[in-house]
Amino acid sequence: MHSLLAQPAMRSFAFWYLILVAKMLVVVVMTSLARIRSGTFATPEDYKFQGVEKVATEPNPDVERARRALQNDLENILPFFGVGLIYALTEPSLLFARIYFAGFALARIAHTIAYLRGMQPHRTIAFAVAQILLVLMVVTTLWKVL
Amino acid sequence: MHSLLAQPAMRSFAFWYLILVAKMLVVVVMTSLARIRSGTFATPEDYKFQGVEKVATEPNPDVERARRALQNDLENILPFFGVGLIYALTEPSLLFARIYFAGFALARIAHTIAYLRGMQPHRTIAFAVAQILLVLMVVTTLWKVL
Amino acid sequence: MHSLLAQPAMRSFAFWYLILVAKMLVVVVMTSLARIRSGTFATPEDYKFQGVEKVATEPNPDVERARRALQNDLENILPFFGVGLIYALTEPSLLFARIYFAGFALARIAHTIAYLRGMQPHRTIAFAVAQILLVLMVVTTLWKVL
Numbered sequence: 001m002h003s004l005l006a007q008p009a010m011r012s013f014a015f016w017y018l019i020l021v022a023k024m025l026v027v028v029v030m031t032s033l034a035r036i037r038s039g040t041f042a043t044p045e046d047y048k049f050q051g052v053e054k055v056a057t058e059p060n061p062d063v064e065r066a067r068r069a070l071q072n073d074l075e076n077i078l079p080f081f082g083v084g085l086i087y088a089l090t091e092p093s094l095l096f097a098r099i100y101f102a103g104f105a106l107a108r109i110a111h112t113i114a115y116l117r118g119m120q121p122h123r124t125i126a127f128a129v130a131q132i133l134l135v136l137m138v139v140t141t142l143w144k145v146l
Numbered sequence: 147m148h149s150l151l152a153q154p155a156m157r158s159f160a161f162w163y164l165i166l167v168a169k170m171l172v173v174v175v176m177t178s179l180a181r182i183r184s185g186t187f188a189t190p191e192d193y194k195f196q197g198v199e200k201v202a203t204e205p206n207p208d209v210e211r212a213r214r215a216l217q218n219d220l221e222n223i224l225p226f227f228g229v230g231l232i233y234a235l236t237e238p239s240l241l242f243a244r245i246y247f248a249g250f251a252l253a254r255i256a257h258t259i260a261y262l263r264g265m266q267p268h269r270t271i272a273f274a275v276a277q278i279l280l281v282l283m284v285v286t287t288l289w290k291v292l
Numbered sequence: 293m294h295s296l297l298a299q300p301a302m303r304s305f306a307f308w309y310l311i312l313v314a315k316m317l318v319v320v321v322m323t324s325l326a327r328i329r330s331g332t333f334a335t336p337e338d339y340k341f342q343g344v345e346k347v348a349t350e351p352n353p354d355v356e357r358a359r360r361a362l363q364n365d366l367e368n369i370l371p372f373f374g375v376g377l378i379y380a381l382t383e384p385s386l387l388f389a390r391i392y393f394a395g396f397a398l399a400r401i402a403h404t405i406a407y408l409r410g411m412q413p414h415r416t417i418a419f420a421v422a423q424i425l426l427v428l429m430v431v432t433t434l435w436k437v438l
Contacts, residue, residue: 001382004296011437017374028367043410085374090147090148119191221320224366228313232297235293237294264336281317287306290293
């Protein structure tokens with residue numbers, strides 16, 4: 001193992017980032033299942049491939065919900081990869097690093113669950129917690145690299 | 147601070163990447179504000195949560211504009227994280243690295259402003275400058291890792 | 293060159309990631325060309341800028357196809373950047389690393405070609421191969437950082 005990953009903060013970052021990618025992969029699979037269950041596909045060749053003759057004229061609510069949850073992940077979890085990695089490179093306090101990484105990851109997992117189940121205000125709270133932690137990481141790290 | 151971040155090119159990369167994430171977070175907040183101002187939400191539970199009874203039948207132009215600006219960021223700024231990081235690891239000339247990173251970041255900030263204000267050809271010029279710098283970084287880095 | 297990039301597994305990762313970013317940039321250009329060819333733009337200022345008077349009332353199939361191919365890249369190639377980088381940091385067997393990185397990249401290139409040409413089941417097979425390799429990398433890496 002490279003010495004970078006031997007550092008506890010970097011290791012904590014790697015762990016939580018991988019958990020979040022696994023979570024995103026679950027939403028990808030759920031989107032496909034919602035497409036198959038509802039018979040709603042994006043292209044003519046998919047209808048043919050799945051043997052579905054009736055082309056849906058409207059988007060399916062379950063498919064759209066899963067897609068929006070994933071889109072929100074792209075906007076938040078993917079920027080986090082860069083931010084968390086650079087933050088871990090600043091060799092922060094391990095306690096703070098763990099709170100930031102675990103807090104962000106758990107808030108994003110709660111966000112997905114709340115989005116898929118249509119739970120408000122839970123979704124907004126989870127979103128806000130993750131955003132605030134991300135902003136704190138950005139500000140702390142900017143301060144250190146200046 | 148880890149020795150990686152002590153390198154000037156990596157530090158310049160970290161600085162500009164964090165500025166770009168901060169810029170993306172501003173667009174995220176602007177999208178939410180445009181939703182609230184126009185009363186246009188994505189899900190039934192959001193209408194209920196916000197106490198808006200009249201469900202919008204059409205997408206709101208301001209919301210869609212902010213979303214498209216952010217989508218364009220996902221397609222350009224997120225790939226840049228990997229490209230810029232690997233480029234910085236090749237230990238390039240500090241002058242070139244600074245021109246690439248600052249140029250890309252400033253062009254992407256200009257792109258967002260031009261998108262939100264509907265300014266053409268400014269948006270296309272800003273987009274093209276960022277794309278050309280990204281292509282140059284990809285080609286230079288590929289050449290070095292081959 | 294930094295010692296990180298001197299490691300063969302990291303170098304293989306950097307090479308294939310850069311190839312995938314180059315592939316994404318090609319799809320971005322193809323989307324713009326499809327917009328210009330079909331006269332379908334996203335904003336009023338683009339119609340004015342391109343001198344197209346007739347505003348399209350429906351999305352163009354070629355534009356939407358290229359956009360969906362790119363969206364699928366965002367959902368798969370961008371998370372791969374983090375996963376592949378952390379996996380390379382675990383100093384894996386070079387043979388396995390090369391199989392994972394080249395396999396993922398070639399499957400994603402095949403996915404784009406199949407998507408743009410409407411080829412099924414080729415697209416689903418390419419998608420599944422890349423997903424399985426990504427899951428294997430996530431699981432292997434999680435195991436090592438635990």
